[in-house]
Amino acid sequence: MADLPYELVEPQNFFSFCAHCILQMMMQSDGLDLSPRKVEYLKYLRETGDCRKIGELAVHFSVDPSTVSKVVQELASAGLITHRPYGRVMLTREGTLHAEFLLRRHRILALILTHYGLKGEEACQEASRFESYVSRGAVNKICRSLGHPTKGICGSISHEPGCEL
Amino acid sequence: MADLPYELVEPQNFFSFCAHCILQMMMQSDGLDLSPRKVEYLKYLRETGDCRKIGELAVHFSVDPSTVSKVVQELASAGLITHRPYGRVMLTREGTLHAEFLLRRHRILALILTHYGLKGEEACQEASRFESYVSRGAVNKICRSLGHPTKGICGSISHEPGCEL
DNA sequence: TCCGGAAGTTGGTACATGACCAAAATATAT
DNA sequence: ATATATTTTGGTCATGTACCAACTTCCGGA
Structure with a gap:
């Protein structure tokens, strides 16, 4: 972060970025940074309206609760979910x-x-x-x-702002 | 192998399978049994007319020769390549x-x-x-x-017998 | 309110993949 | 035949994903 090329953003253009857009850009990963299991966890949490218990995830994915517990801690470290020990799991905004x-x-x-x-x-x-x-x-x-289809086979497809860029 | 259901193949139908077909069927995997790196090795060997040296593979994939040596041994164990120590690597028929x-x-x-x-x-x-x-x-x-296209972007597509089944 | 069982966590182990290094073994080329 | 180049071996390591056993914490009923 030390050598950020501040010059690249002209002062007069800077405020054309709103905070939301900057957040979005910072948050956008290449989509390859999560392991398959973590992807499954996040999708499940989003689909079930989050606030799940460790045991529920363990049953759903047919794995030992201790496995879930550990992966959940990693997701929490990554800032993707919140989880206090013995508490519920829920997605952060990110x-x-x-x-x-x-x-x-x-x-x-x-x-x-x-x-x-x-x-x-x-x-x-x-x-x-x-x-x-x-x-x-x-x-x-x-x-x-595909013209941003909204109907998938296993659920509807919602398009975040930015996906058509 | 002890409890093979021999009854499933009626004697009068058995000889309708030729040896080649049986070999094909036995050989046909689901395509998910090789790790990404092994897939890269096999594709490279096929593309370069095989009979490569360990060092060539190491240079091409930018990894240590010892890494190649080990993975090559695994591929040999799987019957996909032949490789005598200090010798060349080449694909088997399979x-x-x-x-x-x-x-x-x-x-x-x-x-x-x-x-x-x-x-x-x-x-x-x-x-x-x-x-x-x-x-x-x-x-x-x-x-x-796609109608079994024969022209890919990075090479031509050859269709083995059986792929259209 | 206390206590026991349910739920979750921790620490250890395991396996696969795939990478590295250093040292030993082998091959090849002069 | 020996020096150099190549390959192998034996370690170690990191990641991802599991398991189990033992321990901790929570919660609901008596």
Whole structure:
């Protein structure tokens, strides 16, 4: 952060960025920074309206609670969820935005698979296997190319501001 | 292997399978059994006409020769390549067939990415990241849906017998 | 209010993948 | 035949994702 090229942003242009946009830009990752399991956790939390318990996640993903406990701590360290020991798990604002992307990515990818003859359920499962390795940039291009569809196979697709850039 | 349901194949139908088909069927994996790095090795060996040296692979993938040496041993154990210590690396018949699939998968996936606006090089790199997690079944469906294209972006696509099934 | 069982955490282990280094072994080329 | 280049071996390490056992904390009922 020491050598930020401040000159790149002319003073007269600086205020054309609103705080929200700056936050968005800072938050935007390439979409490849989360491991597959963490992606599943975030999507699940977003889909179920978050505020889940460790045990619920453990049952849903058929893993030991201790496994969930540890991964949840990592997600909390990453600032994507909040979790006090023995407490509930819930998405932060940033985690929510990221989970929105993860769901959009999943649904876009599952959707295009159905265009190639995969059945709904099959497309969903297939997408789940590889989606973690598909970059945000690629997703946005596919999304734009499809005209930002709003209907996926396993849920509706919501488009955050910025995805069409 | 103890409890194979021999009854499932009626004696009068058994000989309708030729040895080649049986071999094919036995060899056909779901396409998800190789780690990303191993996939890269096999594709490279197939593309460069195999019979490579460890050092070449190490340079090409920018990793330590010792890393290559170990992974190569694993591929040899899996029966996909032959490799005597200090000798050349080359694909077995099975390895060649599998590498053909890996190349077809890569090129099919890169191809469809270009249909969504990704540039050639970009599509190739993107595909390389996630292709290891895309099943043979899905690839075959996409392939069939595209009418078994023969021209990919980073090479021609060859279709083994069986891919259109 | 206290207590016991349920829920969650911690610490340890395990396995796969894939990377590195240093040292030993082998091959090759002069 | 020996020096140099290549490869292998044996360690170590990091990441991701699991498990188990033991411990801690929480909560609801008597």
